[in-house]
Each structure stands twice: as C-alpha cells, then as structure tokens.
Amino acid sequence: MLKVSHLERTYPAQPGGVAVQALKSVSLSVEQGDIFSLLGPSGCGKTTMLQCIAGLETPDAGRIVIGSQTVYSRDERTQVSASERGLGMVFQSYAIWPHMSVAENVAFPLLQRGRNPGREQIAQRVNDALAMVELAGYGNRSATQLSGGQQQRVALARALIHKPRLLLLDEPLSNLDAKLRDTMRTELRQLIKSIGITAVFVTHDQVEAMGISDKVALMCAGKVVQVGTSRDIYLNPHTAFAADFMGSSNLIPCVISDMGGERAIATTPFGQIRARAAAGLRSGDEAILVIRPNAPIVDARPANAQDDAAQVTGNVASVAFLGEKIEVQVRLPRGCNLVTMMNTFDAPAEGQEIRLTLPAERCIIVHRDNAAVSTAGDVKLAEVAA
Amino acid sequence: MMADVSADQPSGTARWAFLGSPRLIKIALLTVVATLVLGPVIVLLRASLAPPDVLPFETSIFTLDNFRQIFAGNDTVNLLTTTIAYAAGSVLLGVGAAALVAWLTERTDMPGATAIRIFLFSWMAVPPLVIGFGWVLLINPGNGALNVFARSAFGLTSPPFTIYSFWSLIIITAFSVLPTAYVMLGGLFSNMDPQLESAGQVHGGRSFTVMRRITLPLLIPGILSVSIFMVMIVVQAFEIPFVVGLSAQIRVLSTRVYLLASPTTGIPNYGLSSAFGVCLLGLACLLMGVYFRCVGTGEKYRVVTGKAFRPRRQKLGVWRVPVTCLVFALFGIMVLPVLMILWTSFMASYQVPSLSALATLSLDNYSRALASPFARQAIFNTLILVLASATIVMLLGSLIAWFSVRDRGPAVRILDILAFAPTAIPPVVMVIAILLVYIRTPVYGTIWILVLSSVTVQLAFATRTMTSALTQLHKELGDAATVCGAGWWTSFRRITLPLLRVQFMSGWLFVAAHTSRDLTIPLVLMTSSNVVLASAIWMMWDFPDLPGAAAMAVLLVIGLLAVVLPVQILANRGRRDA
Ligand SMILES: Nc1ncnc2c1ncn2[C@@H]1O[C@H](COP(=O)(O)OP(=O)(O)O)[C@@H](O)[C@H]1O
Numbered sequence: 034m035l036k037v038s039h040l041e042r043t044y045p046a047q048p049g050g051v052a053v054q055a056l057k058s059v060s061l062s063v064e065q066g067d068i069f070s071l072l073g074p075s076g077c078g079k080t081t082m083l084q085c086i087a088g089l090e091t092p093d094a095g096r097i098v099i100g101s102q103t104v105y106s107r108d109e110r111t112q113v114s115a116s117e118r119g120l121g122m123v124f125q126s127y128a129i130w131p132h133m134s135v136a137e138n139v140a141f142p143l144l145q146r147g148r149n150p151g152r153e154q155i156a157q158r159v160n161d162a163l164a165m166v167e168l169a170g171y172g173n174r175s176a177t178q179l180s181g182g183q184q185q186r187v188a189l190a191r192a193l194i195h196k197p198r199l200l201l202l203d204e205p206l207s208n209l210d211a212k213l214r215d216t217m218r219t220e221l222r223q224l225i226k227s228i229g230i231t232a233v234f235v236t237h238d239q240v241e242a243m244g245i246s247d248k249v250a251l252m253c254a255g256k257v258v259q260v261g262t263s264r265d266i267y268l269n270p271h272t273a274f275a276a277d278f279m280g281s282s283n284l285i286p287c288v289i290s291d292m293g294g295e296r297a298i299a300t301t302p303f304g305q306i307r308a309r310a311a312a313g314l315r316s317g318d319e320a321i322l323v324i325r326p327n328a329p330i331v332d333a334r335p336a337n338a339q340d341d342a343a344q345v346t347g348n349v350a351s352v353a354f355l356g357e358k359i360e361v362q363v364r365l366p367r368g369c370n371l372v373t374m375m376n377t378f379d380a381p382a383e384g385q386e387i388r389l390t391l392p393a394e395r396c397i398i399v400h401r402d403n404a405a406v407s408t409a410g411d412v413k414l415a416e417v418a419a
Numbered sequence: 420m421m422a423d424v425s426a427d428q429p430s431g432t433a434r435w436a437f438l439g440s441p442r443l444i445k446i447a448l449l450t451v452v453a454t455l456v457l458g459p460v461i462v463l464l465r466a467s468l469a470p471p472d473v474l475p476f477e478t479s480i481f482t483l484d485n486f487r488q489i490f491a492g493n494d495t496v497n498l499l500t501t502t503i504a505y506a507a508g509s510v511l512l513g514v515g516a517a518a519l520v521a522w523l524t525e526r527t528d529m530p531g532a533t534a535i536r537i538f539l540f541s542w543m544a545v546p547p548l549v550i551g552f553g554w555v556l557l558i559n560p561g562n563g564a565l566n567v568f569a570r571s572a573f574g575l576t577s578p579p580f581t582i583y584s585f586w587s588l589i590i591i592t593a594f595s596v597l598p599t600a601y602v603m604l605g606g607l608f609s610n611m612d613p614q615l616e617s618a619g620q621v622h623g624g625r626s627f628t629v630m631r632r633i634t635l636p637l638l639i640p641g642i643l644s645v646s647i648f649m650v651m652i653v654v655q656a657f658e659i660p661f662v663v664g665l666s667a668q669i670r671v672l673s674t675r676v677y678l679l680a681s682p683t684t685g686i687p688n689y690g691l692s693s694a695f696g697v698c699l700l701g702l703a704c705l706l707m708g709v710y711f712r713c714v715g716t717g718e719k720y721r722v723v724t725g726k727a728f729r730p731r732r733q734k735l736g737v738w739r740v741p742v743t744c745l746v747f748a749l750f751g752i753m754v755l756p757v758l759m760i761l762w763t764s765f766m767a768s769y770q771v772p773s774l775s776a777l778a779t780l781s782l783d784n785y786s787r788a789l790a791s792p793f794a795r796q797a798i799f800n801t802l803i804l805v806l807a808s809a810t811i812v813m814l815l816g817s818l819i820a821w822f823s824v825r826d827r828g829p830a831v832r833i834l835d836i837l838a839f840a841p842t843a844i845p846p847v848v849m850v851i852a853i854l855l856v857y858i859r860t861p862v863y864g865t866i867w868i869l870v871l872s873s874v875t876v877q878l879a880f881a882t883r884t885m886t887s888a889l890t891q892l893h894k895e896l897g898d899a900a901t902v903c904g905a906g907w908w909t910s911f912r913r914i915t916l917p918l919l920r921v922q923f924m925s926g927w928l929f930v931a932a933h934t935s936r937d938l939t940i941p942l943v944l945m946t947s948s949n950v951v952l953a954s955a956i957w958m959m960w961d962f963p964d965l966p967g968a969a970a971m972a973v974l975l976v977i978g979l980l981a982v983v984l985p986v987q988i989l990a991n992r993g994r995r996d997a
C-alpha cells in the first residue's frame with residue numbers, strides 16, 4: 034500500500050547552525066490494512082518522515098509510492114502536492130481551526146478541489162463522521178469549546194470524512210492525560226480496524242506503539258533500525274538500541290566465544306552465559322548480552338543447573354516497590370549490576386543472597402551500537418567509524 | 420480500500436504542478452515589491468547623479484555636481500546640525516515625558532490611568548498638520564490667541580510666545596513624539612517582571628533605592644532603543660517642520676528636499692533635491708543600524724518576558740494630587756491646538772476666542788465646505804485612498820509575511836529585505852522618487868499614484884505586523900488544510916487570514932489612520948484632480964481661508980476619531996478583562 038525507498042531529507046543549515054540530516058536513506062513498506070508505527074526517540078526524524086509521505090515536506094532523494102501512484106520520485110522528477118495525495122492526517126496539536134464550528138471543520142475536506150456533494154450529502158456525511166467518533170450532536174459547537182480528547186476526535190473525523198486511502202497520525206495521543214491516553218489508544222485501534230484503512234502512526238512511546246500497531250519500524254537518528262511486530266522486536270532485537278528502546282533491559286558487554294547453530298556462549302564479567310545470538314554475529318565478536326528484567330528465574334535455594342540455562346549468584350543491593358511488582362537490583366560478582374522484576378509478595382531482604390537462573394531461550398546476544406545513537410552528532414561519529 | 424477520486428488520478432498531470440501556485444505568487448510578489456521599492460530608489464540615485472533641471476530618464480550624463488554643490492558650502496553642515504539638534508531635542512523631551520507618564524500610568528496608583536491610556540492611544544487620529552496649524556493660531560507673535568491673552572492680562576508690550584523659534588518647533592514636535600513613545604514604552608513598563616523588584620526589596624532596598632538601582636537600569640535599554648527609533652522618525656518627519664519651521668526659516672533636511680523639488684518660485688531642481696534625499700537616506704540608514712545594535716543589547720536584559728504580570732503599583736502618597744494635576748495640565752496643553760482649530764471652524768473669519776465672539780458662532784463653514792465640489796471631491800478621494808491603500812498594503816503584507824515565515828528560501832530573504840527597506844527611506848524622499856518615476860505616466864495626477872505611494876510607505880509596517888502575528892500561528896493549522904485537499908489560495912484565504920483577522924484589522928486601522936492624516940504624499944504628488952482632505956486643508960490654509968481649513972480639519976479629526984476611539988476603548992476593556 035505504501036512503499037518508501039531510499040528516502041533522504043536534509044534540512045539546510047539555519048544561520049548559525051549546521052545542516053540536519055533528518056532522514057538517511059529510509060526504506061519501508063506498509064501492507065494494506067495495517068496499522069504501522071514509526072517509533073523512536075524524539076528528534077529521530079519521525080515527523081519528517083510522515084510529512085514527506087503527506088507531501089508537506091519535500092525529500093531530497095528517494096521514492097514514495099502510495100497504492101499504485103508514485104507520489105514522489107526524485108529520478109522521475111515526480112512530485113504530487115500534498116493537497117492532491119488524498120490522505121487523512123491527524124496532527125500532534127490536532128490543528129482544529131478555532132474560527133470554525135465542529136461541523137465546518139469536519140466538512141472542510143469535502144469541499145476541496147472543486148468538489149461539492151451538495152448541502153444534504155455534506156450534512157449526512159458530517160453527522161456520520163461525528164457519530165463514528167462518538168461526537169454526534171456536537172456539530173454546532175465552536176471548536177474552542179472542546180476538551181483535548183474531543184478535539185482529538187474531531188481531528189480524526191476530519192481526517193477520515195473524505196475516505197482517504199491512507200491515514201497519517203503524528204503523536205495523536207501525546208497531548209492527552211495518561212488515563213485518557215490508554216482508552217483512546219484502544220478506541221483508535223478499534224476504529225481504524227473497523228474501517229479497514231491503512232494507517233501510519235508516529236509515536237515516541239513504546240507502550241503506545243506496542244498497543245496499537247500491527248507492525249513497528251524502530252527509528253534512530255534518521256534511520257530505520259528494525260521492522261517487525263512489536264513482539265518480534267521485543268523478543269529478537271538486533272541491536273542494543275532496539276533492545277533498550279523496546280521494553281527495558283540489562284545490557285551487558287560480552288564477547289562471543291562459542292557459536293553453534295542458534296546458541297552461542299557469551300563471556301561476561303560474571304561468567305559464561307548461554308544465549309541466542311542475533312543474525313550476523315560471529316565467534317570472537319564483541320557484543321551485548323540482553324537480559325530482560327523479567328527473564329531471570331529467581332530462587333533463594335540452589336537449584337540444579339539445567340542443561341540450557343546458566344546460574345549466577347548475587348546479593349540484593351536494593352528493592353524498589355512499584356505496586357504489582359518490585360524492582361530488585363542484584364549485585365553480581367565483579368561489580369556488575371542486574372535489574373530484575375519480582376512478584377511483590379516474594380520480596381527479598383536487602384543484602385540477602387539470591388540465585389538467578391538464566392534460561393538460554395530468554396537471553397539474547399545483540400550487536401553493539403556503533404555509538405550510543407541518539408543525537409545527530411553521535412551519528413556522524415558512527416559513520417566515520419563505520 | 421475505499422474509493423476516492425484522488426486515488427485513481429494519473430500521476431502525469433501532477434508533475435511539478437505543486438509548484439504552480441505558491442511559486443508563481445512568490446515571483447509575482449517579488450516583482451511587485453521590487454517595482455514598488457527598488458524602482459524609486461534606483462531613480463533617486465540616478466537623479467542625484469544627473470545634471471539639475473532634467474528628469475533622470477532624459478539624460479545620459481553622470482555627474483557628481485549635485486553632491487559637490489552640497490558639500491561645497493557651510494550651508495549643508497548647518498542643515499545637518501540643525502536637523503540633528505532638532506531631532507535630539509524633541510526626542511529627549513518627548514521620550515522623557517512619555518517614560519514618566521508610562522511609569523505613572525502603569526506602575527503607580529495615579530487616578531485616571533485608563534483615560535490617559537485611551538487618550539494617548541487615540542491621539543493618532545489627530546493629524547500633525549492640524550496640530551501645527553493649531554499652534555500657529557495659538558502663539559504666532561501677531562494675533563496668536565495666547566499672546567493676546569497674555570498681553571491683556573499682564574499688560575505686556577511684546578508677545579511672550581513665538582511660534583517662529585527653534586524651541587517652539589522642538590516643543591511642538593516633542594508633543595507629537597509623546598503618544599508614539601508612550602505606546603512603545605507602555606508595554607515595557609507593564610510587562611516588567613515584578614519579582615525583579617521584589618528581590619531588591621527583600622534584600623533590604625528601600626523603594627526609592629530599588630527604583631534607582633534596579634528598575635531604572637533594567638528599563639534603560641528599552642528607553643534607549645525607543646529613543647533612537649524616535650530620532651529616526653523625527654529626522655524623517657516632514658509635516659511639522661514644514662508647517663511650523665518654514666516661516667521661522669528653520670530648515671531641516673526633509674523640508675529642504677521638498678523645497679528643492681517643489682519650490683514656491685522657479686523650476687524644480689530634482690538633481691539637487693535627490694542628492695539631498697540620498698544624504699537623508701544615508702542618515703536614516705545610519706540611525707537604523709544604531710537602532711538594531713541597541714535592540715540587540717536590549718534583548719540581553721529581557722525585561723519583557725511575555726508573561727502577563729500584575730505589576731505591583733507604587734503608592735504616590737502626598738504626591739498623588741500634584742502629580743495628577745501636572746499630567747492632566749500637560750494633556751490640556753496637548754489638546755489646546757485642536758480646541759483652537761475647533762473654535763476657528765465656527766467663525767466666519769478668524770478671531771481670538773472671547774465671550775463676545777461667542778454670539779457669532781455658526782456652522783456656516785461646514786455647510787460651505789460640504790457644499791463645494793472641491794471639498795466633496797477631496798472627501799471622496801480620501802475615502803478611496805484610505806480604503807484602497809489600507810486593504811492593499813495589509814493583503815500584500817500578509818502574503819509577504821506568509822512566505823517569510825513558512826517558506827525560507829533565498830528569494831524570500833530578498834523579499835524580506837525589500838519589504839523592510841521602506842522603514843529607512845524617509846517618506847518625503849520616497850515620494851519625490853516616486854514622482855520622478857511616474858511623472859511621465861498616466862498614473863501621475865490620479866488618486867492611484869497616492870495609493871501606490873501610501874502602499875510603498877506603509878509596506879514595512881504591514882509586513883512586520885503580519886509577520887509577528889503569523890509566527891504565533893501553529894504551522895499545523897495550515898498544513899491540516901493542505902492535507903485535506905485545499906490548494907494554497909484556499910488555505911490562505913479560508914484558514915490563515917481568518918485566524919489573523921484581529922491583527923489584520925488593527926493593522927488596517929493603523930494604516931488607514933496614518934494614510935488619511937498624512938500630508939507628505941498628497942502634497943508632493945498634488946494635481947488638481949487628486950486632492951484629498953489633507954492637501955485640501957493645506958490649500959485652504961495657504962489661500963488663506965483659515966475658517967474653511969479649520970472646518971475641514973475638524974471633519975477629518977472627527978472622522979478618524981469615530982473609527983479609532985471605539986476600537987481603543989474596546990481594546991482597553993479587553994486588556995482589563997484579560
Ligand atoms: N524545519 C526544520 N528545519 C531544520 N531542522 C528541522 C526542521 N524540522 C525538523 N528538524 C530537525 O530534524 C530532526 C528530526 O526532526 P523530527 O522529524 O521533527 O523528529 P521527531 O518527529 O522524530 O521528533 C531534528 O533534529 C530536528 O531538529
């Protein structure tokens with residue numbers, strides 16, 4: 034449905050600044066009917082990406098195909114303007130026009146580009162659209178009298194009323210308060226799925242991305258680092274960045290010593306751990322061992338080490354109470370610390386000795402990030418190094 | 420997948436079509452603004468290098484004769500020192516008084532602050548021309564009303580006041596500087612963060628010490644930049660030096676430029692006039708440079724934080740009554756010339772106000788003025804001028820603002836500079852240059868050349884107003900319209916302009932007021948068919964028909980007040996509610 038290939042966008046230097054490479058040869062493919070998330074830290078180029086798809090920003094190179102239409106191609110010198118791409122978009126600020134009523138806001142797309150379906154048809158479709166977002170009867174309100182959540186729904190109705198082929202959403206939930214955000218997220222997914230429209234959803238919040246999307250593209254410093262279902266990225270991250278951004282994890286520097294099929298041995302400061310290895314790693318590589326906080330099986334008594342699991346012993350350094358669960362810092366030999374989650378009712382005492390069983394299935398060795406890729410400056414270093 | 424008209428559109432039709440409208444508009448804008456601004460400047464430069472007595476197009480000779488003549492004698496040095504002394508003196512007095520009044524109304528418990536604020540904000544409805552005439556009637560040495568009163572009251576033999584002195588000119592100009600400076604300083608005083616002062620008090624400063632050591636130093640950069648801005652305005656000002664200073668033989672650069680181009684006797688010397696114009700332009704540019712440097716340093720202090728504060732007000736105590744009386748006396752003096760004009764407008768022939776003359780009051784001048792085709796034509800022309808130029812310049816300003824905020828390319832940078840340039844070009848110089856450009860075209864002599872000149876002169880203001888308004892507007896509001904399928908024009912017309920309507924209207928009002936009260940443009944470009952109210956008043960005064968001129972002046976002031984006053988009262992109510 035949407036195909037983006039080798040898209041580049043560099044913002045020219047502002048007076049007194051440097052040029053910002055916001056997109057670096059990004060390629061993506063979104064299937065018909067999917068909710069596709071662009072996930073990444075702030076400043077990684079998600080908005081730029083979305084605006085290039087919408088046509089609000091002109092890329093420097095690459096190609097964008099929506100459905101069967103090439104809307105941008107550098108090589109063919111094709112550029113369809115934003116107003117002719119026939120998309121729907123929900124903006125981060127909602128961009129509800131305060132000088133129009135709710136109905137006028139929602140009806141706006143129906144009246145563009147020489148279309149005028151007639152007064153009755155418009156009223157009918159506006160009512161349908163408002164009913165769809167559960168705002169039936171709000172048509173005559175001034176847009177300024179709405180709460181944040183209601184504005185969000187109006188923005189959604191406006192984006193969907195002209196039956197666009199693709200819906201773009203730029204952090205639509207980030208301006209809502211936490212409780213409302215959770216309900217809206219579920220409703221949004223149900224709504225999009227019930228219409229069957231393809232959607233590209235931008236967020237910097239991994240929980241949001243996991244909750245709403247069929248597929249996630251993890252972005253970092255203008256690049257897509259991994260694409261897959263959220264479960265897939267969570268369980269099989271390729272890099273330390275992916276492991277860290279998708280859920281939390283303990284990242285332990287290690288050296289791969291023995292590589293056999295799916296399994297490898299990671300030599301860490303606190304011993305040798307059997308784990309799965311990400312594709313492309315070889316014996317002797319310096320890598321990162323990822324241990325999710327909920328991966329270790331905690332046991333106070335010594336258990337029989339199984340074949341496919343390692344066992345480490347440490348001391349409880351601190352216990353943080355988080356409600357349903359507790360976060361336990363375990364001090365391992367040679368100054369290593371490991372964070373693990375435990376059931377609140379099994380809370381250990383501080384200083385207590387504790388045994389962690391680490392099944393190989395739950396541990397994964399990933400590529401090191403060439404640099405901690407979060408800022409543009411670091412990325413340049415990385416490229417130099419590469 | 421839902422069907423949609425846009426979905427099955429052939430991509431071929433859209434090839435680079437997106438550039439169509441905004442890029443064309445950008446090119447059109449650039450052409451229009453370059454013609455408006457650059458054309459006259461180039462012709463002015465050319466004329467200053469041409470021999471005297473010929474139009475710049477009619478010669479191929481380049482000569483420095485004009486400049487040689489300017490710098491040959493002592494005359495020019497005198498002219499320059501007079502201009503600078505005049506500007507500095509009136510700004511010192513005017514801005515000083517404005518700062519005092521701003522502090523009193525914004526930061527103390529002086530009564531009547533709201534009335535003063537509305538009064539000063541509405542003062543732009545009173546043309547400098549009218550103030551100049553009023554003062555002439557009040558203190559000319561022969562039969563000036565104040566002189567007559569003083570002589571009969573104190574038995575003096577010689578008149579105590581004279582309008583024909585350097586000091587009179589300075590004081591009268593200072594009164595016209597006061598309202599503008601007040602408008603600029605008021606925000607500075609009311610937005611100052613009171614915590615800065617509280618901090619001084621908490622650490623043991625007494626209120627006088629706090630004012631001297633904290634408040635004043637914080638405000639100095641702001642007051643300084645306003646002062647330099649006002650010097651720039653006064654150096655460019657033409658009307659008061661023209662009405663008041665000319666009979667007194669006080670020549671400043673702006674009147675000199677005018678007199679060379681439109682002498683009372685003899686033929687115009689455009690070459691020399693242009694050369695002086697170039698000098699005045701240079702001086703204005705210099706002041707502008709200084710102004711920007713100062714604004715730069717002012718930024719460092721950041722007294723105006725944009726947050727709405729409710730500043731603590733100083734108690735005036737025993738000073739409250741005398742200070743209030745003093746301030747209201749000051750405004751009494753400001754209003755006097757207007758009252759004098761009002762009085763004269765009711766007289767069959769000019770006479771000094773007295774009880775016995777009360778019986779002769781009549782509305783004859785008004786009916787006479789309104790009946791004459793000349794005056795009707797002038798009123799009609801004024802309406803066209805004001806409506807057309809305010810609307811055109813605000814639209815032009817909005818378009819330029821859109822490109823300079825939303826589309827930052829090299830072409831837009833040039834557009835920005837061109838639109839800003841008229842700030843540094845004195846109106847009288849600009850108008851003479853426009854005269855030189857269009858004198859051989861059919862536009863010359865019509866009302867439309869006045870519209871064109873007003874648009875050029877007000878372009879910088881309009882662009883600045885709309886640019887600062889547009890920067891406050893979230894970009895996504897326009898983007899949303901575009902994604903919905905709206906073309907550039909639709910989005911501009913349906914979304915951007917309506918959202919900026921308040922700033923657009925207040926800018927429109929400002930331009931309308933300043934266009935209708937301005938004499939410079941109509942005077943320089945005057946022919947028998949494009950007389951507007953301001954030039955009609957001048958002609959009747961010069962004729963001389965003082966009561967007729969007074970009646971027309973009153974009509975103009977009333978017309979302006981009818982629009983300006985309600986808006987200012989509303990704005991003030993909004994400010995109090997906020
Ligand atoms: N109009 C612009 N001009 C210059 N730099 C920009 C502009 N818009 C975004 N950037 C820069 O491009 C990078 C990516 O921005 P953006 O796409 O907005 O990130 P995200 O939406 O992921 O937070 C950032 O470093 C940002 O500062």
Ligand SMILES: [Mg+2]
Nearest residue numbers: 079080081204
């Ligand atoms: Mg963003």
